């Protein structure tokens with residue numbers, strides 16, 4: 072339960088980190104907060120020749136606001152959670168962060184590290200996808216942006232190529248009035264989630280959710296739904312989104328959307344839950360989360 | 375070497391030690407260790423601060439939790455070299471002039487420990503939680519304290535102690 076031996080480099084700049092990555096030609100690992108990497112080293116699941124610590128690169132932990140919120144890759148999850156910019160502009164991220172590990176792991180764990188690690192049960196990659204976010208990566212060839220939909224390829228696998236470093240994370244500020252919902256099912260709070268759902272419902276420009284037919288429930292101009300734990304990467308629930316846009320949000324419509332989401336998912340069973348169980352959880356969690364997002368009870372509003 | 379399952383490359387045999395200078399419980403300290411040394415082992419072995427406990431060594435049990443720059447952090451998932459330049463508070467730094475920290479006092483009064491193995495992590499986690507969350511209800515306390523596992527399962531006393539401190543005026547964080 073101790074890490075194997077490795078060379079250690081504390082990069083002072085992004086360029087130096089990229090040079091080091093090139094020097095070790097795929098045999099080095101980037102160390103950000105270490106909350107996933109160090110346990111994997113302790114278990115000897117990884118034996119990299121070198122660790123390149125990006126924790127001492129100045130400015131890599133900055134959060135900047137605006138229509139597109141940018142979080143430096145080294146932004147601690149805890150700092151994001153406590154950031155006024157995140158609280159105002161990225162309520163879905165703010166809510167999701169409460170579910171990431173525990174307070175002491177969020178003190179060290181980073182936003183960029185979690186995304187680059189691409190754990191299929193992780194909350195932050197799911198929020199990136201649900202928020203139509205993107206990342207900036209830098210390599211010997213320069214920088215490029217990758218949209219969330221193109222980033223997650225498979226379990227623990229992103230579309231970064233060897234030698235590239237994830238430097239910044241971008242999420243569009245959610246329009247005022249956006250209602251968000253987030254829920255997950257895990258054996259215990261803080262454990263890896265079995266299934267997680269994220270919901271963001273944005274009213275039309277004038278802020279109204281009014282509708283022609285009062286029977287159909289509030290209508291939203293934009294509906295964003297995503298889930299993890301039901302495939303090897305986080306999944307946008309596009310069929311359910313389309314259904315809600317078209318049919319509104321009265322209870323029957325929410326139930327139908329949840330059915331559509333479950334039908335479209337292709338989960339893989341493992342020790343934590345069979346494929347059928349995961350599909351069932353997705354349906355139940357999505358319907359429940361939609362209901363509490365569209366029609367919050369007084370108690371939920373107070374908390 | 376013939377039976378080794380992987381090749382040890384030359385540069386792995388020649389790994390320079392790193393300097394680790396930091397502030398622990400208000401005192402400037404320094405040490406030299408392998409880069410792979412976990413912060414929990416550095417505190418215990420190099421600095422002799424054995425109040426911080428190593429349990430699971432993979433970030434699950436919370437026994438190894440200390441304050442790094444004021445925030446509760448796992449020291450089994452942090453390398454000592456990552457903590458260079460930080461301010462750390464361990465369980466040894468909680469009491470002042472022989473007077474227990476209010477959280478220690480409350481644990482004492484509410485019988486919040488049996489064997490004591492989880493207690494350092496419980497205390498540090500509870501202190502950080504109350505510093506960052508005002509007036510929590512019992513559910514929030516339970517959720518926060520689920521960050522640390524007590525094998526003696528004396529959770530009720532722990533929750534009672536944390537709730538009791540939450541009703542007291544806030545105490546300054548130990549430096």
Ligand code: FES
Nearest residue numbers: 429430431436450
């Ligand atoms: S020893 Fe660090 S969390 Fe268990």
Ligand code: FES
Nearest residue numbers: 488490524525526
């Ligand atoms: S008091 Fe024994 S583990 Fe908690």
